Amino acid sequence: MSASLGFSTSVRAAPVRATRDAVKPRATRARVVTTAKRDGPVIIGLAADSGCGKSTFMRRMTSLFGGKATPPEGGNPDSNTLISETTTVLCLDDYHLNDRAGRKTSGLTALNLKEQNFDLMYDQVKALKEGKSVDKPIYNHVTGVFDPAEKIESPEVLILEGLHPFADTRVRDMFDFKIYLDISDDVKFAWKIQRDMAERGHSLESIKASIEARKPDFDAFVDPQKEHADVVIEVLPTQLIPDDNEGKILRVRMIMKENVENFDAPYLFDEGSTISWIPCGRKLTCSYPGIKFFYGPDTYYGKEVTVLEMDGQFDKLEELIYVESHLSNTSSKFYGEITQQMLKYQNGPGSNNGTGFFQTIVGLKVREVYERISGKEVVAKA
């Protein structure tokens, strides 16, 4: 496998001439050419709750730009920042207004909008967007206090991940692409039980209590940002097994807003129609409970969206590549790129289901957004 799916990625200046049509990468084309449109970083936002696999998502996304994303070299080992040659991922927890002790005094949770320093967040994102470097605070998740600031240079791709990327209008308006990772309560609960009970020895009651205590603020301050996202990845319990609540097999929906600049929604078979597809059958055999896809138009917060949904999980490579080969508009640069990326993180959570699958596709879309705006080309070799 590794031999045939060997992989290398690098960024380089794009050749000059380009047309609008050439912007769309196609499987049959080796190189993508765009016209340079704007200087300064392309800014990507990812909103999600803590403990929902954001770091895996970030690894999937940044690796599509090549190189390895690591904390700033020689810096604070508790830094929340991840830097690669092209990308910088900032964690918005660094813009908390108060530290843990301060929140004890205010009586507010870290989910509360009042506990975020949106002014500083705006100033620093704006500066980075203008090509300047900033001295960003570090919120130390281990100690709960702020450590000395770290210097962040303006990158090619700036990714802001955290609880509130789209809550402040000034920050929200600076994003080139907005993603919301939406884990349903049932799945969050199943995951938390899995982790806190099985791995950390918490009781079922204490887990339930901690989820319920957190929920009102989450619903009030984080959840409403979904409305502003260009793409929402929604993670739900499977519908393939009646009354399943194990949270192991997942139904994942990629909800894609219509008419988003630099983004063409992927589709299944026939763009714009409604389709459900069970790939498992005479040509492809899958184990129980199988895999089911859905594709179709819908509305979300009153706006037109397209939904691509996967229920179930992949058991074998054949299933993954078979599904990939029937999707169009994925922005992959060569046949099997999604499968290759999934294999690269096969031990990470979600690598055999829709979370990893759609995170990978969103990663390809982010890469394309970057290419279209920057006019530069990310070279990916099959």
Place this chain on the structure above:
Amino acid sequence: MSASLGFSTSVRAAPVRATRDAVKPRATRARVVTTAKRDGPVIIGLAADSGCGKSTFMRRMTSLFGGKATPPEGGNPDSNTLISETTTVLCLDDYHLNDRAGRKTSGLTALNLKEQNFDLMYDQVKALKEGKSVDKPIYNHVTGVFDPAEKIESPEVLILEGLHPFADTRVRDMFDFKIYLDISDDVKFAWKIQRDMAERGHSLESIKASIEARKPDFDAFVDPQKEHADVVIEVLPTQLIPDDNEGKILRVRMIMKENVENFDAPYLFDEGSTISWIPCGRKLTCSYPGIKFFYGPDTYYGKEVTVLEMDGQFDKLEELIYVESHLSNTSSKFYGEITQQMLKYQNGPGSNNGTGFFQTIVGLKVREVYERISGKEVVAKA
């Protein structure tokens, strides 16, 4: 429309050279070439109840071979036979054992196997298959007696339609392709009400009584032949409108047996998987209640089959051609041939729904069966 979809059909001897691969007609290929395999007529069977649109089906099918099918020239005007240059359609009612008076005596219905002269049917079909001509009886549906026999020459394509084409094993084994048109009781009832009550002034009670009187013999003697068909066209009430029993909007299923010689099942998007498809959406707008397709594997009488299903009806040409363009393996000879055929019979029953659509596809399949077996080519011009 007529200018761009002008149409002509003729049969001619096939050019010599051919490969196995060339047997499959494709939209992109103008000519179909096969190797001559067998002399004598290709024999097609269609089982169906009376008053279920068999004659429209026959017109759709024979017209794909070119020319016009008419009763034997200068013969009995009440003849049940239809002859075109290539095809001869025989009605199996001509092989009733007794006339109407005789059945009064026997006390059996025309549905009963004992009321068919299967020996004569077998002898004559066998003779026609061997290239001989026969003197076939004529059962006069108007008078209910047998008229003097008519001479039938051995044709290129012999189509036997009637109540019992597959009941006698000897006859059944002579068919090259077997079709069963299966109208569900609900739809039959709705149609009969439409025709006998609205057009002929019968009462609802008398219609119900006549259907119920007929049903036991139909179920005993006609219905079981479904098991032997290569393709069953099943006509059911729509599922798009809850509790609809008007019988105007239909759900039609084409049930296709696996591994039938000279027959490749058409498919939607991905051969061998399970798909439901609502073509109406952002790219194609349809009026209420829309159109819904299903495609997938199933079992039928314990055998593996593939089902292609259409629920709803076409309002406009765009819908028809859009759907046609997403089907594969239809055996059409040029882009839009199904749509063109549907337009040709647009005033016939079923021309805007799955009955006409699947009858047309079955017609194309029959044409292909003929080409593969005879090695001759039907030339259809777009």
